[in-house]
Amino acid sequence: MCAQWDNNVAKLGVIDFSFKNKTSVWGVAGPFLILLALGFFGISVFAVLLTQIQNKNAIKSSKNLFVAVLDERFYRISELVLEYGYWDEAVKNLTVKANPNWIENNFGSYLYETLGVAEAHVLNEKNKTVFSSVEGGSVALDTVSLFGGGMDALISLARETPDDVEPIPHFGVLQKDGSFYVVAAVRMTTYFTLSGVEVDRSTDFIMLFAQKLDENFLEDISERFTLPNLRLSPETGGLWQASVPIRTFDGAVHGYFLWEPVLPGMEMLPKLATALGVVFLVMLATSVWFFRKVTGVAQSLEAARSEADRANAAKSELLRNVAHEVRTPANAILGFSKIMEEGMFGPLGHPKYAEYARDIGRAGNHVIAVTDDLLDLARIEAGEMEPSLSVLDVEETLASAVALVKPLAEAKQVVLVYDMTDGLPTVRTDTRMLTQVLLNLSQCKRIVLRH
Numbered sequence: 001m002c003a004q005w006d007n008n009v010a011k012l013g014v015i016d017f018s019f020k021n022k023t024s025v026w027g028v029a030g031p032f033l034i035l036l037a038l039g040f041f042g043i044s045v046f047a048v049l050l051t052q053i054q055n056k057n058a059i060k061s062s063k064n065l066f067v068a069v070l071d072e073r074f075y076r077i078s079e080l081v082l083e084y085g086y087w088d089e090a091v092k093n094l095t096v097k098a099n100p101n102w103i104e105n106n107f108g109s110y111l112y113e114t115l116g117v118a119e120a121h122v123l124n125e126k127n128k129t130v131f132s133s134v135e136g137g138s139v140a141l142d143t144v145s146l147f148g149g150g151m152d153a154l155i156s157l158a159r160e161t162p163d164d165v166e167p168i169p170h171f172g173v174l175q176k177d178g179s180f181y182v183v184a185a186v187r188m189t190t191y192f193t194l195s196g197v198e199v200d201r202s203t204d205f206i207m208l209f210a211q212k213l214d215e216n217f218l219e220d221i222s223e224r225f226t227l228p229n230l231r232l233s234p235e236t237g238g239l240w241q242a243s244v245p246i247r248t249f250d251g252a253v254h255g256y257f258l259w260e261p262v263l264p265g266m267e268m269l270p271k272l273a274t275a276l277g278v279v280f281l282v283m284l285a286t287s288v289w290f291f292r293k294v295t296g297v298a299q300s301l302e303a304a305r306s307e308a309d310r311a312n313a314a315k316s317e318l319l320r321n322v323a324h325e326v327r328t329p330a331n332a333i334l335g336f337s338k339i340m341e342e343g344m345f346g347p348l349g350h351p352k353y354a355e356y357a358r359d360i361g362r363a364g365n366h367v368i369a370v371t372d373d374l375l376d377l378a379r380i381e382a383g384e385m386e387p388s389l390s391v392l393d394v395e396e397t398l399a400s401a402v403a404l405v406k407p408l409a410e411a412k413q414v415v416l417v418y419d420m421t422d423g424l425p426t427v428r429t430d431t432r433m434l435t436q437v438l439l440n441l442s443q444c445k446r447i448v449l450r451h
Helices: 002-011 025-085 088-096 100-107 109-114 143-147 151-159 215-225 264-342 351-381 394-411 431-443
Strands: 119-123 129-134 170-176 179-194 197-212 231-233 242-247 253-259 389-393 415-419 426-430 446-450
Touching: 025 170, 025 179, 025 197, 025 215, 025 242, 025 253, 025 264, 088 100, 088 129, 088 179, 088 197, 100 109, 100 129, 119 143, 129 143, 143 151, 143 170, 151 170, 151 179, 151 197, 264 351, 389 394, 389 431, 394 415, 394 431, 426 431
Parallel strands: 415 446
Antiparallel strands: 119 129, 119 197, 170 179, 179 197, 231 253, 242 253, 389 426
């Protein structure tokens, strides 16, 4: 009991025996569920950002594809104008002397319907139109004035081809009557064989081929290369639309090619949102189930702790009652033994009776000490034991304790060694508790008190 008493004394003030600090499981679940929601929100944001990146990459790829297709179409018409402008028959039948039959066979409906050339023009050295074909029919036009700005620059660039070499075609986008055309120009050049050597001979005439960027042109590209709703627009379009500027030969922007590209992110987003929702619901349901289980276990533990507290309280109450019930007759025994020992009402008649009275007194004092220990233990377990702190001299307290237990130690053949350094400082502690601990050490086989 003394060892248990000392252990409780050591723990006094460290453990809350009343168990007032209780933690709710759902109080812990709240932050966890918030963290779960934040995690789901973060994953959702990441998924949205991922789909947006995919959409932007798709738009960029779609733009690159359209620019490549447009360059290929422009290159094709420049190859056509080179094929016709670098042809001896074309030079002979268009520049030397106009040949209506030849022109009809080669620049008529075949050029328009089969090759897709909407307009063909031939200009002389003064940039005057000597021949024009529009949608397969010959007409009289002032080509330069119709196309306006940019045409002069394109013709001048074509004329820069060195004399008597294979000509180099040039092309660009021009505007006429509110419509856009890709126009290719080349310096007309003939060739013949002289002394077994093929010779090129340049002229001052310029041949122009124009392809209209109309609905048919755009629809063909849209269907073949999956560019939905490809059209011309004065604006750049919305966030998830693709656009490429229409830049004419003079460098000015007069509109945009606009379309709605296929966006894999938009197609994936509903499926991804559904999957994330299912995962979140499963995680939420699992979390609720888990915390319900933990709550049940916690409630069981709380009930067990409450039961233990009640049992401990009952035990403490029993200890108090027993101590009080024992202390009352013990005090009476001590009083009567004192009266008998001192012979207050006369001698006892035999010396042994006085000796027995002293034994009864010592036994009574021991009972009183035991009941005091029981009361202290009950107070400690009930959380009612408060140390009575005071400043004391350690050396004096130890010396007093040694003096008390030394006879008992010698009687039990316990070696008690007291080795204390002078000048020990004073300390603040409970004198009675410290003394009790020192007295209980007398139960050991060898005690060494050394500083």
